Amino acid sequence: MLRVKYLGHYSMVRGMRVEEISLDAPTTIRKLLEERLGDALDWDQTIVLVNGRPVSPDYKVKDGDVVSVMPFIGGG
Amino acid sequence: MxxxxxxxxxxxxxxxxxxxxxxxxxxxxxxxxxxxxxxxxxxxxxxxxxxxxxxxxxxxxxxxxxxxxxxxxxxxxxxxxxxxxxxxxxxxxxxxxxxxxxxxxxxxxxxxxxxxxxxxxxxxxxxxxxxxxxxxxxxxxxxxxxxxxxxxxxxxxxxxxxxxxxxxxxxxxxxxxxxxxxxxxxxxxxxxxxxxxxxxxxxGSGEVPVADKKELVKTATQAFRDIKHKPNYEFWMRQGTMMTVQWGQENSVLPAYNYSEGVFEASESMDGYAMERVKVTQRGCPNCNMTCGNVVLDEEGKESELDYENVAMLGSNIGLGDIRKIAVLNRLADMYGLDTISLGNTIGFAMEASEKGLLEEKLEWGDYERVRELIGEIARREGLGGLLAEGTRRMAERLGGEAYKFAMNVKGLETSAYDCHATPGMALAFATSPIGAHHKDAWVISWEVSTDRLSYGREKAAKVIEHQRIRGGMFESLVTCRLPWIEVGLDLDYYPRLFKAATGISMSLDDFMALGDRIYAQIRAFWIREYGSWDRRYDQPPAKWFEKPLTKGPLKGAKLDYTRYQGLLDHYYDLRGWDTRGIPRRGTLRRLGLEDVAEELDRIVGLSE
Incomplete structure (x- = not known):
């Protein structure tokens, strides 16, 4: 089981803040998120963390991972 | 004109x-x-x-x-x-x-x-x-x-x-x-x-004259429309800067317990979603279509206008995780006319000093009732409040010993709400901000955590300067809010166009960047003249981030490296055309049209060529 946390407007795009996903086959962050966020996903303005640490879109997710996907923000 | x-x-x-x-x-x-x-x-x-x-x-x-x-x-x-x-x-x-x-x-x-x-x-x-x-x-x-x-x-x-x-x-x-x-x-x-x-x-009953009203209306209308169509606009209108609580928690930069940690166990009860549950209205500044003042009903049933900085500083940083109680403290700070960032810092500092036995009075983390009273005592300078009214630099001097090591300020101004144990670039931004440790001039964390966040490379110094030029130079002089650009991504090219329409004068973005450099050199000169001397010790982040590693969260063990930070600061000085003391070189001042500043500074500190 994999947990994906959607932050900011990605929670609105996906219609949920947290999603639990059963992995049938190994997949990359890129594929996982593009399938779920579609065109709304802007890689240049997005940070993806796995278990609290940044990863590249080619990272292969595995059972037990917690993925957090969030937009760049400005910090006021 | x-x-x-x-x-x-x-x-x-x-x-x-x-x-x-x-x-x-x-x-x-x-x-x-x-x-x-x-x-x-x-x-x-x-x-x-x-x-x-x-x-x-x-x-x-x-x-x-x-x-x-x-x-x-x-x-x-x-x-x-x-x-x-x-x-x-x-x-x-x-x-x-x-x-x-x-x-x-x-x-x-x-x-x-x-x-x-x-x-x-x-x-x-x-x-x-x-x-x-x-x-x-x-x-x-x-x-x-x-x-x-x-x-x-x-x-x-x-x-x-x-x-x-x-x-x-x-x-x-x-x-x-x-x-x-x-x-x-x-x-x-x-x-x-x-x-x-x-x-x-x-x-006022008059009108500011503008050079080309038609063009101003056209450009501004386009810009307002662009803002509304940005992908994150809708979410921004819900939470504004309050989204940063969850964001900061995920990225281990949410200050907790006087910046000892970058994560807080009760962050969910003070984040943007917690705020939305008690939100009653929204306020904004004139001419804004992305208003960010989220007004909530606080614990005492009164309205309090929240944003990220005051929630993090009067919340996680003092060990308090209840949004409605935090809102009371924020409202009191506004009523007394206190800066919430420095207030959360001085209280956090006092709590840590108390924990270490350096204060007579016992002040526990998250003690809402005591903090609620203390804010009034600070404003009136009564008892312990008189000490806290002085800010963390002077508090540390009074307490002596090791207290300076957890006084979270740069040049005396307390740090804004970002923990920098694991973000050297943001630590540099605090250390070189022209008013002391404030986030308004350069906020590079988003970019930094998306790259190699623990590195100290030249590109980080360059990124800090890029932000300082735009945010601290252009926006602070135009004077408009930076948030349309930084928060929802409005194209920066709008600003030279708006400026041209308003003033009739052409200034490119590069010209605005040069303006930023001129202002930075001018402000630096002011500090040097006031302090009577200058060296790099004034451009250092607080000692805690170098000495006490994070003990919680995914970045447990992380802290800044002193030697590598000096290398990062060297890059910064070099890119700015300042010498290794942090003083603008003669040629830099000349290039920026500040010959008179060069002459005066040379008499005080001797300028490098």
Missing amino acids: HGWTGRILRVDLNRLEHSFQKLDGDFARKWVGGRGFASRILWEELEPGTDPLGPDNELIIARGPLTGLLAPSSGKLVVAAKSPLTGGYGDGNIGTTASVELGKAGYDAIIIRGRAPRHSMLVVEDNKVSVEPAEDIWGLDTFEAERRLRKTYGRFAGILVIGPAGENLVRYATIISQEGRSGGRPGIGAVMGSKNLKAVVIK
């Missing part, structure tokens, strides 16, 4: 006199407005060593050539003075109708000098300027004082007030407007209090 009103109002409170000064065209083009004006005027007019709380300090209230015009989020103004907290240059930015009224009344800036013989307020109605008695509102909190003034001057008057904190010269007292808009972190409210000035009321 277009975009500018072409006039400055000077007020001498010693003599209760005022005069109108023509704004010089060359000066306006060279310094643009807001911070640009303030930094240059303070350099030209203050004697070195001026007591920041004495009559000779100048309080400057300044607009820029886009302020109050039809342009995205243009309802902002800059307040500046020599800072009683840092002893260097200090300024802040407030979103208020006073910014619009200032232009309509026909002024680009008000420069206030002297000290009124009794409690007073300044009333500016177009060409009519008077200093009026303010005995009946002296001592009132900022909300009540403003409500009383509105009865006399009407709901559209621009009003800036100080609270008891400013009156009692708390070193991080701010100026407040519209019951919750706060600006001037480095004690600009205390400067106002030292002048016996409770309020400034501004009403």
